[in-house]
Amino acid sequence: MQEQYVTLAGEGVHESEINRSRFLCHLAPAATEEEAQDFVARIRREHPGANHNCWAYVIGADGGIQKASDDGEPGGTAGVPMLQMLTRRDMRYVVAVVTRYFGGVKLGAGGLIRAYGGVVGEALDALGTVTRKRFRIVTVTAGHERAGRLENDLRSAGRAVREVTYGAEVSIEVGLPEADLEEFRAWLADTTAGTAGLELGGEAYGTV
Numbered sequence: 001m002q003e004q005y006v007t008l009a010g011e012g013v014h015e016s017e018i019n020r021s022r023f024l025c026h027l028a029p030a031a032t033e034e035e036a037q038d039f040v041a042r043i044r045r046e047h048p049g050a051n052h053n054c055w056a057y058v059i060g061a062d063g064g065i066q067k068a069s070d071d072g073e074p075g076g077t078a079g080v081p082m083l084q085m086l087t088r089r090d091m092r093y094v095v096a097v098v099t100r101y102f103g104g105v106k107l108g109a110g111g112l113i114r115a116y117g118g119v120v121g122e123a124l125d126a127l128g129t130v131t132r133k134r135f136r137i138v139t140v141t142a143g144h145e146r147a148g149r150l151e152n153d154l155r156s157a158g159r160a161v162r163e164v165t166y167g168a169e170v171s172i173e174v175g176l177p178e179a180d181l182e183e184f185r186a187w188l189a190d191t192t193a194g195t196a197g198l199e200l201g202g203e204a205y206g207t208v
Helices: 033-046 079-088 108-127 144-156 178-191
Strands: 004-008 012-018 021-029 052-059 065-069 094-101 129-142 160-166 170-176 197-206
Touching: 004 021, 012 108, 021 033, 021 108, 033 052, 033 094, 052 079, 065 079, 079 094, 079 108, 094 108, 129 144, 129 178, 144 160, 144 170, 170 178, 170 197, 178 197
Parallel strands: none
Antiparallel strands: 004 129, 012 021, 021 094, 052 065, 052 094, 129 170, 129 197, 160 170
16 A cells, blocks of 8 residues: 555635636545546536636555546647646645636647646645655553543544444444554553554545
């Protein structure tokens, strides 16, 4: 698994005007290729009068799925520079659709490449990104008499408490960087006088 990747903080749109043409860059997080294609279809429906709705997306923490479309612009002048901007910024799980309303002035191939790539870069700067890091999920189990204090200690220490489940014992699911596992194991034993259990789970990505 990749150690980390960058994705969007949230969905949004950024508009630029270049030689009287309007360029609206719509960006959204997309967990799957289907989600990315659904977003493209939605933007097309919202802008039926646009001259072009060009798109690009990158799916997978390793960027394994990368696709783009010029949607009627000259080949290689829209979708490809959009995709290149996403990959240059190490963006993952993201879809971009640039809607163009032609303003009457032709930009030429070089101008189109700069416009489509540039508006994606501007949109990323405007909307903001987040870094997702790989972490290990661990489950801490403790008796009810210790669990409340332990949960507070975990949160105070800046640990990513993901879920708390109450049963015969209390289970607290925590996300940890792999490198912190041994230090965390020692801290837990010390904090709970060895009474808490620790079970290692799978791996995921998050802002831990």
